[in-house]
Every structure is written in structure tokens, then in C-alpha cells.
Amino acid sequence: MLTLILYNVTNGLMLGAFYVLMALGLSLILNLSNVINFAHGNFLALGAYMALELTKVVGFWGAFLIAPLLTALFGVAVELLMRFVYRRDPVYSLLLTFGLAFVMQGLMLWWWGPTPQEMHMVPALEAPVSADLFFITWYRVFMVAIVIVTVIGVFAFLRYTRVGLRIRAGTLDLDTVSALGVNVKLLRTFNFTMGCLLAGLSGVLATGAIGINPNMGDDLLMPSFIAIIIGGVGSLTGTLFGGLLIGVTAALTAAVYPAASEVVIFVMLVLVLLIRPRGLMGEEGMLT
Amino acid sequence: MSSATAIAARDEQPLYRRWLPLAVMSLALITAPLWFPRLGGYTALASGVLVFGLAAMGLNLLLGFTGVLSFGHAAYFGLGAYGAGLMLKYVAPSTPLAILVGTLLGGLAGTLFGLLIVRRRGVYFAMCTIAFGQIFYYIAYKWNDFTGGFDGLRGFHREPIGFGALAFDITNDTPFYYFTLLVFAIAVALMGLLLRSPFGRTLRAIRENERRARFLGIPVERHIWLSFSISCFFTALAGTLYALLNNFADPLALHYSQSGYFVIMAVLGGMRSFWGPLLGAAVFWVLKDFLSSALPTEWMAFLGAIFMLSVLFFPRGMLGMLKRRGVE
Amino acid sequence: MLEVRKVSKNFGSLVAVQNVSLTVQPGELRAIIGPNGAGKTTFFNMISGYFPPSSGSIVFDGRDVTRISAHRRVAFGMARTFQITEIFPELTVHENVLSAAEVAAGQRLHMWIARADVGRAERVVAEMLALVGLSSKANRLVGELSHGDQRATEIAMALALRPKLLLLDEPTAGMGDQETYEITGLIRRLHRDNKFTIVLIEHDMRVVFHLADRITVLDQGRLLAEGTPGEIAASAAVRAAYLGEAA
Numbered sequence: 135m136l137t138l139i140l141y142n143v144t145n146g147l148m149l150g151a152f153y154v155l156m157a158l159g160l161s162l163i164l165n166l167s168n169v170i171n172f173a174h175g176n177f178l179a180l181g182a183y184m185a186l187e188l189t190k191v192v193g194f195w196g197a198f199l200i201a202p203l204l205t206a207l208f209g210v211a212v213e214l215l216m217r218f219v220y221r222r223d224p225v226y227s228l229l230l231t232f233g234l235a236f237v238m239q240g241l242m243l244w245w246w247g248p249t250p251q252e253m254h255m256v257p258a259l260e261a262p263v264s265a266d267l268f269f270i271t272w273y274r275v276f277m278v279a280i281v282i283v284t285v286i287g288v289f290a291f292l293r294y295t296r297v298g299l300r301i302r303a304g305t306l307d308l309d310t311v312s313a314l315g316v317n318v319k320l321l322r323t324f325n326f327t328m329g330c331l332l333a334g335l336s337g338v339l340a341t342g343a344i345g346i347n348p349n350m351g352d353d354l355l356m357p358s359f360i361a362i363i364i365g366g367v368g369s370l371t372g373t374l375f376g377g378l379l380i381g382v383t384a385a386l387t388a389a390v391y392p393a394a395s396e397v398v399i400f401v402m403l404v405l406v407l408l409i410r411p412r413g414l415m416g417e418e419g420m421l422t
Numbered sequence: 423m424s425s426a427t428a429i430a431a432r433d434e435q436p437l438y439r440r441w442l443p444l445a446v447m448s449l450a451l452i453t454a455p456l457w458f459p460r461l462g463g464y465t466a467l468a469s470g471v472l473v474f475g476l477a478a479m480g481l482n483l484l485l486g487f488t489g490v491l492s493f494g495h496a497a498y499f500g501l502g503a504y505g506a507g508l509m510l511k512y513v514a515p516s517t518p519l520a521i522l523v524g525t526l527l528g529g530l531a532g533t534l535f536g537l538l539i540v541r542r543r544g545v546y547f548a549m550c551t552i553a554f555g556q557i558f559y560y561i562a563y564k565w566n567d568f569t570g571g572f573d574g575l576r577g578f579h580r581e582p583i584g585f586g587a588l589a590f591d592i593t594n595d596t597p598f599y600y601f602t603l604l605v606f607a608i609a610v611a612l613m614g615l616l617l618r619s620p621f622g623r624t625l626r627a628i629r630e631n632e633r634r635a636r637f638l639g640i641p642v643e644r645h646i647w648l649s650f651s652i653s654c655f656f657t658a659l660a661g662t663l664y665a666l667l668n669n670f671a672d673p674l675a676l677h678y679s680q681s682g683y684f685v686i687m688a689v690l691g692g693m694r695s696f697w698g699p700l701l702g703a704a705v706f707w708v709l710k711d712f713l714s715s716a717l718p719t720e721w722m723a724f725l726g727a728i729f730m731l732s733v734l735f736f737p738r739g740m741l742g743m744l745k746r747r748g749v750e
Numbered sequence: 751m752l753e754v755r756k757v758s759k760n761f762g763s764l765v766a767v768q769n770v771s772l773t774v775q776p777g778e779l780r781a782i783i784g785p786n787g788a789g790k791t792t793f794f795n796m797i798s799g800y801f802p803p804s805s806g807s808i809v810f811d812g813r814d815v816t817r818i819s820a821h822r823r824v825a826f827g828m829a830r831t832f833q834i835t836e837i838f839p840e841l842t843v844h845e846n847v848l849s850a851a852e853v854a855a856g857q858r859l860h861m862w863i864a865r866a867d868v869g870r871a872e873r874v875v876a877e878m879l880a881l882v883g884l885s886s887k888a889n890r891l892v893g894e895l896s897h898g899d900q901r902a903t904e905i906a907m908a909l910a911l912r913p914k915l916l917l918l919d920e921p922t923a924g925m926g927d928q929e930t931y932e933i934t935g936l937i938r939r940l941h942r943d944n945k946f947t948i949v950l951i952e953h954d955m956r957v958v959f960h961l962a963d964r965i966t967v968l969d970q971g972r973l974l975a976e977g978t979p980g981e982i983a984a985s986a987a988v989r990a991a992y993l994g995e996a997a
Contacts, residue, residue, distance in 0.1 A: 168545050218734050224545050225491045229733045232682045236726025244720050356556050367546045400557045407538045627849055634836040639824030639853045
């Protein structure tokens with residue numbers, strides 16, 4: 135019984151870790167560039183496929199390091215396209231990423247086919263932590279550890295570096311930042327790339343948890359949205375909190391009433407929209 | 423040149439020049455079952471164009487004329503479809519009732535949801551519409567017993583309209599096409615009236631300069647909510663027709679990708695024009711049909727590429743470009 | 751006409767306006783001046799209803815409007831223009847002013863109107879255009895007009911609302927001498943001939959001293975001084991606040 139609960143909870147926490155990582159990436163892009171990256175789930179899948187291919191060449195650890203970077207590089211290329219539409223009505227940037235999602239999905243489907251593929255995991259990671267808790271493999275621990283490190287890294291970067299400061303200022307008032315002489319175009323590119331890096335990293339981490347297929351990121355996209363809305367648009371801390379909240383809530387619900395663990399996320403969304411539409415940590419006046 | 427001078431120039435044209443495009447289009451639509459199959463299409467596809475055209479035009483009330491982006495209109499489309507389907511399957515074999523209930527279901531859902539988010543703007547507003555729409559997708563997907571789950575709702579079909587000897591059987595494609603055209607025409611006429619009214623002009627004012635509109639004394643939030651609500655009713659109506667067209671309602675009709683299709687149709691055809699979304703729906707729907715059968719695995723990539731190209735290079739859409747050329 | 755009592759505004763820990771009070775009599779022209787960052791526009795925004803004050807109250811025409819939304823204040827008789835002209839650039843001058851007139855006539859909010867009402871709004875438009883001197887440019891697109899004419903259009907729109915109080919936010923901002931002269935003349939006519947109550951924010955001191963009955967000086971969010979132009983010109987405190995600023 136306890137084992138079952140623990141099983142569900144660990145699953146939930148793992149899921150929550152993915153939610154957080156994905157939501158953070160989405161939030162970064164959203165806050166600075168005012169763009170909803172519909173292709174974010176596809177970037178995750180791209181990261182996974184990159185890892186799959188790279189493992190054959192440089193082994194798992196090599197893939198782990200390089201795949202997110204390659205994904206980020208692809209993100210740079212995408213962002214260059216986005217530059218055409220930043221000035222215009224937001225509908226265009228949304229449609230652009232929406233179309234991009236289709237393109238990426240279609241291309242990945244075409245290149246790698248629809249059958250899910252398995253990743254050859256490093257044997258050491260596949261081993262469980264203890265005999266009793268067989269479902270907690272070292273991989274899961276590794277995964278959660280990486281997520282924690284990454285999140286701390288992102289926040290530290292934003293807080294303590296100059297670029298991070300500019301990004302934070304830019305989310306509040308990009309025009310002023312530009313007037314201060316900062317190259318806003320470069321800033322946006324960098325920010326977008328960081329978001330894609332996080333998505334790519336999620337993809338790499340996902341290879342050890344779920345099968346690799348072109349749709350793998352889709353199920354994470356919506357919860358990431360919800361995490362952002364619940365946490366409060368415009369606030370990265372809010373997103374973090376939102377991601378954790380839905381992750382944990384889903385985990386706990388899974389322990390008690392597994393069938394409801396997906397619904398509960400939507401329920402929370404509706405509750406937040408009803409009671410505190412700006413999100414838990416959103417600023418009033420964060421209208422865009 | 424801008425829309426205003428275009429309007430002015432247009433008003434100075436002789437009457438027949440203004441009504442000619444409309445007349446031609448009406449003629450084309452009325453005779454579609456005759457010429458469309460000859461071009462490689464089929465009547466049900468033409469019906470589909472009308473259905474999606476109506477949905478996109480409904481969305482465009484909000485997007486193109488009020489300047490507010492919703493990326494979740496599929497929710498109301500799908501609710502209309504499921505509402506109609508469920509009515510026909512479980513309650514009564516009456517097409518008009520199914521249409522009524524479906525439209526009300528989707529429209530009221532939109533009205534209530536609109537109240538929640540009317541103070542938000544821009545991408546945040548869009549995000550909320552997406553998330554809310556997904557709730558219904560999820561429900562349709564999971565509630566297997568009631569909605570048929572992933573396979574969709576089946577087991578209903580179009581019922582003849584009328585009583586006894588006056589019954590109009592719409593089971594076949596062609597009669598159904600004309601039925602759809604009739605509903606479409608009525609809906610579109612209503613929309614046109616609405617947009618020509620002072621209410622319609624107020625919506626445009628909000629689109630042009632929300633702050634100025636507010637400081638002219640226009641209750642902006644209320645108008646946005648009304649626009650949102652009305653657009654949901656029209657889109658839901660289109661949804662009921664969708665269910666009748668296919669004798670089938672599926673969760674994908676509720677998915678945000680469907681919402682995206684509506685937006686693309688409006689943008690592709692021209693957001694700022696009344697008929698633009700219909701044109702966009704025609705091009706998009708026929709193209710999608712063609713691509714998905716010609717390239718079963720790659721069509722997504724092509725479709726996506728078309729989205730991206732049109733966004734990058736044809737932001738004003740087809741009618742938007744024509745307007746510019748016509749005036750110059 | 752307008753009574754602002756001890757109004758303050760905080761944005762988080764930033765205090766933009768602190769305890770400012772102001773009373774404007776009907777028919778008065780009040781100028782609000784102060785160095786940059788003094789909180790003038792924030793103050794204006796609270797009066798017009800763009801956002802509510804953190805504390806204090808605003809009474810307009812005997813009515814407490816402190817928490818009332820902007821569009822309803824317009825209905826009560828407040829009309830404002832903005833520092834960056836807010837008009838409908840893709841419409842003609844005529845259409846811009848017409849939209850204001852229609853709202854004032856209560857027409858815009860309905861889904862249908864009677865034909866007789868249409869004429870009424872048109873008459874108002876013609877009147878307002880004549881008042882600001884834009885009758886000859888009525889069918890030009892506002893977006894294509896000069897800065898001064900755009901401002902004049904905006905003022906015509908405000909006037910078409912039949913306001914009791916006109917709020918002008920830096921009406922001469924970004925204008926050259928000739929345009930400044932023309933706008934100032936317009937405002938003066940509105941004040942002297944048409945007896946409008948006007949509150950305006952201005953940086954250009956020539957304009958201020960030429961037009962104002964009374965002047966309120968803000969500095970760093972606080973009320974620094976208030977009085978007739980003569981008193982303000984003589985005030986050492988005011989001059990100190992402006993030290994380094996071009997007067």
C-alpha cells in the first residue's frame with residue numbers, strides 16, 4: 135500500500151519536474167518576447183531525438199551535454215524568423231510558432247517515423263536505488279537532481295549576471311532597456327535560445343522515462359501553460375511555483391485517486407481564473 | 423492606402439460595382455454542387471468550407487473587428503458539435519433542436535468564460551482561451567461512455583426537417599449542402615447587420631485604439647465580452663453543422679490545433695475584411711484535404727510551412743492584398 | 751467643479767504622488783506644472799480614471815468618482831487628451847469626431863439607432879470642427895495630418911463629448927512654435943469664449959503663463975505651490991525646483 139502511494143508520488147514528482155522545466159522555458163520566452171511558443175513540445179522531442187542519435191556516436195553523457203545545445207542552436211535559427219513578426223500584432227507570432235510546431239512535427243515524423251524508439255540507457259542509471267523501492271531508479275534521482283540544478287542555475291543567472299538583469303528588465307519594459315543601449319535583438323535571441331535549451335534538456339531527460347516519438351512533448355505543453363497561468367504570467371518565480379504546485383498536486387492526487395490526477399490540473403486552472411485571475415504571483419497590470 | 427479611403431472610394435463607385443463581387447460569390451456558392459466536383463472536389467467538401475468559413479467568420483468578429491485574439495475557439499465549435507450530436511443520439515431525432523442546443527451550449531460556455539478573462543489582454547488572454555479550450559478537449563477525450571472518447575461520438579445522423587409530407591430529407595450530400603448554405607446565409611446576414619450597426623463601429627474603435635475608445639466613454643470590457651460571446655455563438659453554430667455534416671463529433675474538433683486552423687483561415691483570407699475568413703477557409707480546407715490525401719505522412723510539415731510563409735509574407739491575407747491593389 | 755483631496759499613488763514601494771489636493775472652480779483654467787518626474791501625469795491619470803488612487807478622494811461635479819471607471823467619468827462630463835495623441839489614425843477627421851459625438855449621444859452603445867439621431871451627431875461634429883478650425887480638413891485621414899492638427903482633432907473629439915471638464919495632457923508637446931501658437935490660441939478661445947473648465951499639464955512656460963488662471967506646482971509627487979501666475983513666478987521655491995530645467 136505504502137509502496138503504491140510512493141510509486142504514484144514519485145511518478146508525480148518526476149512529471150512535476152518536467153512540468154517545471156518546460157514551463158520555465160515557455161515562461162522565459164513568453165515574458166520577454168511576448169510569444170507563446172507552440173513548438174515548445176516539439177523542441178523537447180527534438181532534444182530527445184538528438185540525444186538518441188548522438189548516443190550512438192558519443193555515448194549517453196556526450197549526448198546529454200550536446201543534444202540540448204544542438205536544440206538551442208535550432209532555436210537560434212527559429213528566432214531569426216521570429217524577428218520578422220515581433221513588431222506586429224501578437225497573432226502573427228502565435229501563428230508562426232503554431233505553424234512551426236506543425237513543421238517540426240511533420241519533419242520529425244518523416245525522418246524518424248512514428249514508432250516510439252527506445253534509448254539505451256547507461257546501465258548504472260537503470261539500477262534501482264534500493265531493492266524495496268524498485269521504481270526509484272538512479273535515473274530518476276539523476277533526473278530530479280539535474281532539474282533542481284538547472285532551475286537554480288537559471289534563477290541564479292537571471293539574478294546575478296548582467297545579461298540576466300537585462301532580461302529581467304526587458305520583461306518589464308523592453309523599450310527602456312533598448313533606450314539604454316542594450317542590443318534588444320540579441321537579448322531576445324539569447325532568451326529564446328535559453329528557453330529552447332531548457333526544452334531540449336527536458337527532451338534528453340525524457341528519453342530515460344518515456345518512449346521517443348514525435349508527439350512526446352505534446353502532453354507536457356498544456357500543463358506548462360497552466361503552470362504559467364496559475365503561477366502568474368510575467369513572473370518566473372510564479373511559473374516555478376505553478377509548475378511545482380501542479381506537479382505535486384498531480385502526484386498527491388495520483389496517490390489517492392489516480393484517475394483524477396490529470397483533471398485536477400484543469401480544476402486548479404479554473405479555480406485560479408475564478409478567484410485570482412492574475413495568478414498566484416502575477417502582478418496586477420500584467421495585462422500582456 | 424488605408425481602409426477608410428478604400429471605403430470612401432468604394433462608396434463612390436456605382437452600385438453594381440459594389441454588389442457585383444457579392445452576387446458573383448453568391449452565385450458560385452449556390453451552384454457549387456454543379457461545378458465543384460468537376461474541379462476535383464466533392465459536395466461534402468464544399469459543405470465543409472461553409473462550416474469552417476462560418477466558424478472562422480465567427481472568430482473574426484472578435485479577432486479582426488474587435489482586435490482581440492482568441493486561440494481557443496475550437497472549444498465552442500466542439501461544444502456545438504457534441505451538443506448537437508448528443509441531442510440527436512440521446513434525446514430526440516430533431517435536427518433543428520440539435521442545432522439549437524449545440525449553439526446554446528457553445529455560446530453560453532463562451533459567454534461565461536468571457537466574463538472570467540475579459541480584463542486580460544494580449545497573449546495572456548490568448549493563453550487562457552487555449553487552456554480553457556483544452557478542458558473540454560480533455561473531457562471529451564476521457565469521458566468514454568458518454569462522448570465516445572478518442573473515437574468520437576457516433577450513432578447519430580441528420581434527421582429530416584419538417585413534419586410528414588413537408589419533411590426535407592437532408593441525408594444526402596447535396597440537400598445537406600443547401601441546408602448548410604441556408605443556415606450560413608442567415609448567420610452571415612446577422613453578422614453583417616451587427617457589424618454595420620453602431621455596436622459594430624464601436625468594436626472597430628476598440629480595435630483601432632482601445633485607450634481612446636475608453637476615454638470616449640465606451641465601456642470597453644463590456645463590449646469585448648459581448649463580442650467574445652457573440653463570436654462564440656456563431657462558432658458553436660458552425661460546430662453543430664460540423665456534427666451534422668460528418669454524422670460524427672470528435673475530440674479533435676475541440677483541440678487547440680483546430681482553434682489555430684480558425685485563426686489561420688481568418689488571417690489567410692484577410693482579418694480586416696468581412697468575407698476574408700470564408701476565402702481563407704476555402705483555401706485552407708481544400709488545401710488540407712488535398713495535402714493529407716496526397717502526402718499522408720508529410721502533409722503536416724507542408725501545412726505548417728504554408729502557415730509560416732503566409733504569416734511572414736502575407737500578413738494582410740488574400741483579401742487584404744486585393745483591397746490594396748484594387749484601390750491603387 | 752473638481753475637488754481632489756489628499757490623493758496619493760503608490761506603485762509598490764515607489765511613491766509617485768503624495769497627498770496632493772486641488773480645487774478647480776467652474777470656468778477656471780488650471781495649469782499643473784513641475785519638473786520631470788513630478789508625478790503630473792500620474793496625478794492626471796487618477797483624475798481621469800486611468801487608475802485609482804492609493805488613498806484620497808476625487809469629487810467631480812459634486813459626485814465622488816474616486817473608484818469609478820474611466821468610461822463612466824466620461825459620461826459624467828470629463829474628457830481628456832493624451833500626451834501622445836490618441837486618435838484613430840486610419841479614420842478621417844470627421845469620423846474621429848463623429849465617433850465621439852455618437853458616444854456622447856448614447857448611440858454607440860446600442861446595436862441600432864433611429865435615423866433622426868444620426869443628424870444630431872453630425873451637427874455636433876460640424877460644430878466642433880469649426881471650433882478647432884479643422885472644417886476644411888474633415889475628410890483627411892488623421893494619421894496623415896500634422897502633429898498640431900492631430901492634437902486639434904483630439905481636442906475636437908474631447909469637445910464633442912460635451913464635457914464639463916477638459917483635461918489636456920501636455921497639449922503642446924512635440925510642437926514647433928507656430929503650432930504651439932495655434933493650439934494655445936485654441937485653448938484660450940475655449941476658455942474665454944466658450945467658458946470651458948480646463949485643467950492642463952504643460953512644460954512650456956510661455957503657454958502656462960499666457961493661459962492659466964491658477965497654477966499648481968508639483969515636485970517629486972508633492973504639492974509644492976499653488977497660486978496665480980504672478981505668485982508662482984515670484985516663488986523662490988518654485989524656481990529652486992526648476993533649477994537646471996529650461997523654463
